[in-house]
Amino acid sequence: MNIEMEKISLANLPTKIERLDYTSNKFKRNIFIKRDDFTGIELSGNKVRKLEYALAEALSQGADTIITCGGIQSNHARATAAAATKLGLKSILILSSDEELPPNGNYLLDMLLGAEVRFISSEDYSHNLKAILNEVAENLKNEGRKGYIIPTGASNGIGTFGYFNALKEIVEQEKQLGLEFDTICCTVGSGGTYAGLCLGNKILNLNRQIIGFNISSTKEYFIDEVIKISKEFYSYLEGNNTLEEADIKIIDGNVGLGYALSTPEELKFLNDFAKNEGIILDPVYTAKAMKGLYSELGNPKTNYLNNSKNILFIHTGGLFGLFPKSLEFEFN
Numbered sequence: 001m002n003i004e005m006e007k008i009s010l011a012n013l014p015t016k017i018e019r020l021d022y023t024s025n026k027f028k029r030n031i032f033i034k035r036d037d038f039t040g041i042e043l044s045g046n047k048v049r050k051l052e053y054a055l056a057e058a059l060s061q062g063a064d065t066i067i068t069c070g071g072i073q074s075n076h077a078r079a080t081a082a083a084a085t086k087l088g089l090k091s092i093l094i095l096s097s098d099e100e101l102p103p104n105g106n107y108l109l110d111m112l113l114g115a116e117v118r119f120i121s122s123e124d125y126s127h128n129l130k131a132i133l134n135e136v137a138e139n140l141k142n143e144g145r146k147g148y149i150i151p152t153g154a155s156n157g158i159g160t161f162g163y164f165n166a167l168k169e170i171v172e173q174e175k176q177l178g179l180e181f182d183t184i185c186c187t188v189g190s191g192g193t194y195a196g197l198c199l200g201n202k203i204l205n206l207n208r209q210i211i212g213f214n215i216s217s218t219k220e221y222f223i224d225e226v227i228k229i230s231k232e233f234y235s236y237l238e239g240n241n242t243l244e245e246a247d248i249k250i251i252d253g254n255v256g257l258g259y260a261l262s263t264p265e266e267l268k269f270l271n272d273f274a275k276n277e278g279i280i281l282d283p284v285y286t287a288k289a290m291k292g293l294y295s296e297l298g299n300p301k302t303n304y305l306n307n308s309k310n311i312l313f314i315h316t317g318g319l320f321g322l323f324p325k326s327l328e329f330e331f332n
């Protein structure tokens with residue numbers, strides 16, 4: 001099946017795939033990492049793949065301002081600010097924070113990139129976000145401008161083409177590597193990365209096992225979300241091969257203290273992984289997910305990985321979110 005969606009090119013693709021030697025030896029499997037943290041600098045991480053499609057849609061609708069949202073250290077908001085500026089558009093970022101913090105990490109980059117940053121409380125973020133985003137767009141309209149809203153993480157129908165196509169990229173790279181990944185893992189933060197990979201797997205009949213590690217909320221919440229995203233994805237296509245619960249394999253138990261909060265064990269894991277592999281994970285997403293993969297390989301909670309031989313983990317980026325946490329590391 002040939003599914004093509006219009007995009008603008010923003011990311012450095014294809015991103016390379018590397019073998020994790022220490023981790024592979026430790027668990028006696030072939031474990032690889034796809035460096036989607038290398039999609040760019042300002043435009044680094046998984047959100048760029050989604051923005052290639054979302055911003056093509058925004059331009060086709062004649063938008064002049066991109067409105068999006070996230071936590072104060074949102075990688076998605078920062079990537080959106082960078083992409084918008086690059087395309088000559090304005091950006092308004094609605095960020096959640098209950099304290100006034102100085103610009104640091106992604107928030108510093110948002111400011112440098114010329115985004116208009118507006119803070120709302122975490123309470124409003126959880127309960128009134130949609131209304132707030134719509135009001136921003138409405139106010140722009142009254143000024144004769146045109147806003148385009150991208151929801152949290154660009155995890156909607158259009159954004160999902162990013163990882164639908166990333167899976168095609170992986171299949172091409174397998175030919176060069178001379179192997180096939182039986183299992184592909186990623187972090188589940190707002191669900192669009194996972195949904196895109198799962199949809200690719202299902203629609204292209206690839207028969208891989210796609211595993212997600214949720215880093216907030218619960219597995220049950222994300223099963224519903226991922227199904228919903230798959231329906232939005234199909235609003236762009238003919239047919240109805242949407243995801244069902246049986247297609248979704250999410251491993252819970254790695255949320256720790258909650259979204260964007262780190263335990264000393266998680267930070268130690270991030271530090272050990274850096275020392276063993278020479279790769280820096282991020283504290284909010286990929287360290288929790290990789291730690292989840294380690295526990296699953298070492299002491300399985302599910303049987304998902306028992307027969308996995310060639311495993312690919314997607315490094316979805318997030319480096320800038322590490323710097324505001326520098327004082328939390330034990331070597332301080």
Ligand SMILES: *Cc1c(COP(=O)(O)O)cnc(C)c1O
Pocket residue numbers: 045046047075076153155187188189190191192193194282285286316317318319
């Ligand atoms: C947003 C994000 C994720 C989660 O991806 P979703 O598509 O939102 O589930 C993972 N890693 C990093 C670094 C991110 O910024």
